[in-house]
Amino acid sequence: MARATPFLAPLLDQPGSCRLRDSRSGVILADRIELAADSSSRRRGLLGRDRLDTGHALVIVPCGAVHTFFMRFPIDVLFVRRDGRVVKCAHDVRPWRLAGTFTAQLVIELPAGILRQSNTGPGDHLVFERIPASNAGA
Secondary structure, three states: OOOOOOOOHHHHHOHHHEEEEEOOOOOEEEOEEEEEOOHHHHHHOOOOOOOOOOOEEEEEOOOOEEEOOOOOOOEEEEEEOOOOEEEEEEEEEOOOOEEEOOOOOEEEEEEOOHHHHHOOOOOOEEEEEEOOOOOOOO
């Protein structure tokens, strides 16, 4: 399991009840977060899926590099430090590619195009926010 940090705490406490926001722009990048924090879920990632729906994200921790071997669709990838700071972005990573950086401790995979739409980039600070119970799954 991932080591708790203030950035990751809301996600680790209640993985299905968080959203991901870019604090610079205020844009919500995802409101359905899946956590891959054990070796089995990190290895599986998005394999076997036909798409990643808008509003969904996969957070892989610990992680500094990903591959899209055997995937069926492109994704956007955020490489993030433990404090929530974005260190690198990979846009529209197509199947059969590699992406990574030595300075990231976690990776966030998003539907292709989200990073350009939101204008999220290196230096931005991300925040996991708890979704109030009355709004969760809405």
